[in-house]
Amino acid sequence: MLVGARESFHHVISLGMVSDGCWALGMPTLSSKFVAHNGFTFLVNRKKEGRFRVRAPKTHMVENTFPVQQPLQRDTRSMKTRETSNELEGSQARKTPHSLENSMDNVRESSAWVASRSSHVVVDSAGIEKVVSTIDTIPKVEWDFEGIHYFDNGPLTVQYLLVLDALNFCFWPDKDLNYDHLASGLKAALQNDKSAFDADRLQKYTGPQLRELLKWPRPLPLEDERVRLLHEVGIELERNFEGKASNIVESCGKSAVNLVAIVARHFPGFRDHSVYKGHQVFLYKRAQIFAADLWGAFRGQGYGEFKDVGSLTIMADYIVPAVLRQLGVLKYSPTLATTIEASGEIGAGTEEEVELRACSIHAVEKMRELISVKSGRQVLSVELDLWLWASGVQSASLQHHRTLSIYY
Numbered sequence: 017m018l019v020g021a022r023e024s025f026h027h028v029i030s031l032g033m034v035s036d037g038c039w040a041l042g043m044p045t046l047s048s049k050f051v052a053h054n055g056f057t058f059l060v061n062r063k064k065e066g067r068f069r070v071r072a073p074k075t076h077m078v079e080n081t082f083p084v085q086q087p088l089q090r091d092t093r094s095m096k097t098r099e100t101s102n103e104l105e106g107s108q109a110r111k112t113p114h115s116l117e118n119s120m121d122n123v124r125e126s127s128a129w130v131a132s133r134s135s136h137v138v139v140d141s142a143g144i145e146k147v148v149s150t151i152d153t154i155p156k157v158e159w160d161f162e163g164i165h166y167f168d169n170g171p172l173t174v175q176y177l178l179v180l181d182a183l184n185f186c187f188w189p190d191k192d193l194n195y196d197h198l199a200s201g202l203k204a205a206l207q208n209d210k211s212a213f214d215a216d217r218l219q220k221y222t223g224p225q226l227r228e229l230l231k232w233p234r235p236l237p238l239e240d241e242r243v244r245l246l247h248e249v250g251i252e253l254e255r256n257f258e259g260k261a262s263n264i265v266e267s268c269g270k271s272a273v274n275l276v277a278i279v280a281r282h283f284p285g286f287r288d289h290s291v292y293k294g295h296q297v298f299l300y301k302r303a304q305i306f307a308a309d310l311w312g313a314f315r316g317q318g319y320g321e322f323k324d325v326g327s328l329t330i331m332a333d334y335i336v337p338a339v340l341r342q343l344g345v346l347k348y349s350p351t352l353a354t355t356i357e358a359s360g361e362i363g364a365g366t367e368e369e370v371e372l373r374a375c376s377i378h379a380v381e382k383m384r385e386l387i388s389v390k391s392g393r394q395v396l397s398v399e400l401d402l403w404l405w406a407s408g409v410q411s412a413s414l415q416h417h418r419t420l421s422i423y424y
């Protein structure tokens with residue numbers, strides 16, 4: 017049973033009872049407990065007189081939002097209890113390359129771990145063989161093939177992409193809404209008013225104002241969450257990055273791996289983790305897509321130059337698993353297939369949901385390996401991702417899984 021809470025995955029502020037030999041920091045006490053109040057989850061530890069407000073999206077199980085990494089790093093800073101996610105402030109935070117863990121190794125390893133134990137979703141090696149042998153060359157899809165993104169080759173584009181990817185999740189509950197509305201709506205808003213995404217403005221948007229910005233006539237899906245995440249971006253940009261998303265990128269040393277880790281460290285809303293069979297699984301869809309979008313938009317130059325872009329995995333959303341299934345790369349259990357085909361909802365953090373996402377990541381890593389073995393060509397997962405995603409959104413018959421989630 018897991019009852020841990022972490023404000024930052026580098027800084028454990030409190031941790032509860034953990035099984036399977038997971039290391040616990042500060043003794044888990046029987047007096048620690050989660051209390052739901054007002055849509056937030058509080059970890060209350062009477063013995064330490066700590067009362068930590070934990071931001072938990074209303075739509076997520078606590079375990080899904082505050083997983084525990086195994087093994088936890090002992091870090092003296094983690095002994096401090098803080099309400100906020102960051103230890104370092106201002107330029108100190110930016111200049112510090114930190115001992116950032118390899119966020120992408122975590123994604124690959126934990127996805128493989130899930131795939132080796134999954135029961136609802138299976139990665140089919142024969143299906144991978146077939147796809148790799150039938151597709152001569154993976155079609156190269158142009159980033160912004162839709163022509164919907166803002167681009168001015170400068171820092172404002174970085175600001176735009178961070179805001180875009182902070183909101184890049186869960187469009188399906190409104191059958192008329194999709195990603196294109198978000199990308200083009202934010203683009204038009206920025207063209208109209210260059211200060212629309214200034215850090216102080218981001219902290220103040222309300223739901224109706226966000227709708228108005230996007231010219232969307234009714235409440236957005238998970239609108240409160242979207243507003244909360246916008247505020248979080250504005251607050252943290254102002255506090256640690258002089259209000260500029262471009263400073264985040266400048267602090268990552270041209271490493272996409274570092275960028276993902278920095279974004280996840282500073283912005284809790286990007287911390288896309290889950291717990292599966294007692295094991296922490298890292299997916300980082302929106303943090304990774306921020307890096308991939310920079311790389312695509314700036315064509316690997318300037319703010320988009322990452323020496324390790326090959327470390328990124330695919331972005332585990334709700335389109336790519338469905339495409340992989342159509343291709344015969346993923347197989348679903350009859351129960352899962354029936355739920356998806358009946359448009360039934362799948363809970364965030366359930367085994368089914370984690371398997372869908374982690375098996376997709378693992379399957380594409382396997383495809384990539386096989387392409388390399390068969391043809392000697394090194395294909396990037398971000399390229400495979402864009403190809404799969406673009407073909408998915410153009411397929412009218414695609415049935416995807418439905419999970420209310422802020423992560424994708």
Ligand SMILES: Nc1nc2c(c(CN[C@H]3C=C[C@H](O)[C@@H]3O)cn2[C@@H]2O[C@H](COP(=O)(O)O)[C@@H](O)[C@H]2O)c(=O)[nH]1
Pocket residue numbers: 158159160161162184185186187188193194195196305309312330331332333334335336401402405409424
């Ligand atoms: N794996 C992956 N997932 C992606 C994207 C993108 C857009 N990437 C842009 C970057 C350059 C291109 O030109 C694209 O425009 C959105 N999504 C996800 O899709 C879902 C929305 O679907 P629908 O409801 O049908 O609009 C939702 O989960 C959203 O988060 C991607 O690239 N890869």
